[in-house]
Amino acid sequence: MNWADRNIVVTGASSGIGLRVAELLVEGGARIIALDRSPPPLAVAAHVKVDLGDPDSIDAAVAALGEGPLHGLCNIAGVPQMAGDEAVCRVNYLGLRHLTLHLLPRLVRGAGIVNLSSTAGYGWRDRAGLLWELAQVEDWREAEAWIAAHPVMFEDAYDRFKEALVVWTQAVASGWFLRHGVRMNCVSPGPVQTPIFEDFTRVFGKGNVEDILARTGRVPKPDDIAPPVLFLLDDASRWIVGVDLPTEGGLSASRFASGMRRSRA
Numbered sequence: 001m002n003w004a005d006r007n008i009v010v011t012g013a014s015s016g017i018g019l020r021v022a023e024l025l026v027e028g029g030a031r032i033i034a035l036d037r038s039p040p041p042l043a044v045a046a047h048v049k050v051d052l053g054d055p056d057s058i059d060a061a062v063a064a065l066g067e068g069p070l071h072g073l074c075n076i077a078g079v080p081q082m083a084g085d086e087a088v089c090r091v092n093y094l095g096l097r098h099l100t101l102h103l104l105p106r107l108v109r110g111a112g113i114v115n116l117s118s119t120a121g122y123g124w125r126d127r128a129g130l131l132w133e134l135a136q137v138e139d140w141r142e143a144e145a146w147i148a149a150h151p152v153m154f155e156d157a158y159d160r161f162k163e164a165l166v167v168w169t170q171a172v173a174s175g176w177f178l179r180h181g182v183r184m185n186c187v188s189p190g191p192v193q194t195p196i197f198e199d200f201t202r203v204f205g206k207g208n209v210e211d212i213l214a215r216t217g218r219v220p221k222p223d224d225i226a227p228p229v230l231f232l233l234d235d236a237s238r239w240i241v242g243v244d245l246p247t248e249g250g251l252s253a254s255r256f257a258s259g260m261r262r263s264r265a
């Protein structure tokens with residue numbers, strides 16, 4: 001893929017999956033604008049320090065980006081459940097939406113937006129109506145009030161806000177595609193070998209993670225997840241809009257096959 005002269009914003013570019021995405025894009029010639037609370041360990045066109053859990057900090061970061069077209073946005077920054085319910089809600093959902101809504105007018109036709117969700121968000125269908133309602137509440141403060149009035153959002157907050165991210169993506173993606181020519185999709189990995197892997201193991205339980213590994217064969221690395229992110233950013237995926245791409249080594253297929261075998265036994 002040729003990324004020469006394309007300006008791509010990558011959040012979470014300082015570690016894990018976001019870092020690998022940024023590395024691949026830089027190798028392809030892109031100008032990366034890294035939005036992260038920490039400086040990235042690679043040479044990028046610009047690093048804008050931001051707290052994605054704080055709307056004022058996001059507004060300041062958007063202003064600091066300056067003028068000029070953007071050709072892509074990778075929303076990869078995220079915190080694990082161990083960071084606490086509030087941080088999970090603000091960084092993984094409210095902040096991601098706030099940043100995306102503010103950058104949308106800067107994205108050129110043909111640009112892609114890729115949101116890092118998770119297999120933890122697979123349960124979105126069980127709460128689709130509720131999460132659809134939240135997706136309609138665009139304003140940060142009003143969304144916070146809506147969330148405070150729905151305590152279910154803080155039962156397994158990490159899962160709930162990944163579910164909410166998948167629903168929001170579907171809620172707005174087709175309209176943005178028609179009006180702005182910008183595509184938005186999600187990528188959903190299972191556990192990945194990054195600094196937050198240990199937190200995931202603690203929260204989801206060792207048994208659960210061991211079951212996932214037995215079904216998929218190994219713990220994937222950021223390098224297993226980054227190429228699908230680049231694909232969804234690229235024109236090669238120009239007819240893919242509003243999907244959640246499972247990137248989990250056959251986990252869903254394995255669970256489906258086990259369930260079918262059990263039901264036929």
Ligand SMILES: NC(=O)c1ccc[n+]([C@@H]2O[C@H](COP(=O)([O-])OP(=O)(O)OC[C@H]3O[C@@H](n4cnc5c(N)ncnc54)[C@H](O)[C@@H]3O)[C@@H](O)[C@H]2O)c1
Nearest residue numbers: 012014015016017036037051052077078118190191192194
């Ligand atoms: N690692 C996994 O097992 C796994 C599995 C599924 C989904 N994910 C998702 O993938 C994404 C990336 O995770 P990772 O494993 O690469 O994590 P990571 O900890 O390696 O990287 C997260 C990045 O986000 C940045 N960040 C966190 N909070 C921030 C804030 N408030 N403001 C600005 N930057 C902030 C960090 O500085 C870091 O660079 C996350 O959205 C995560 O939920 C991870």
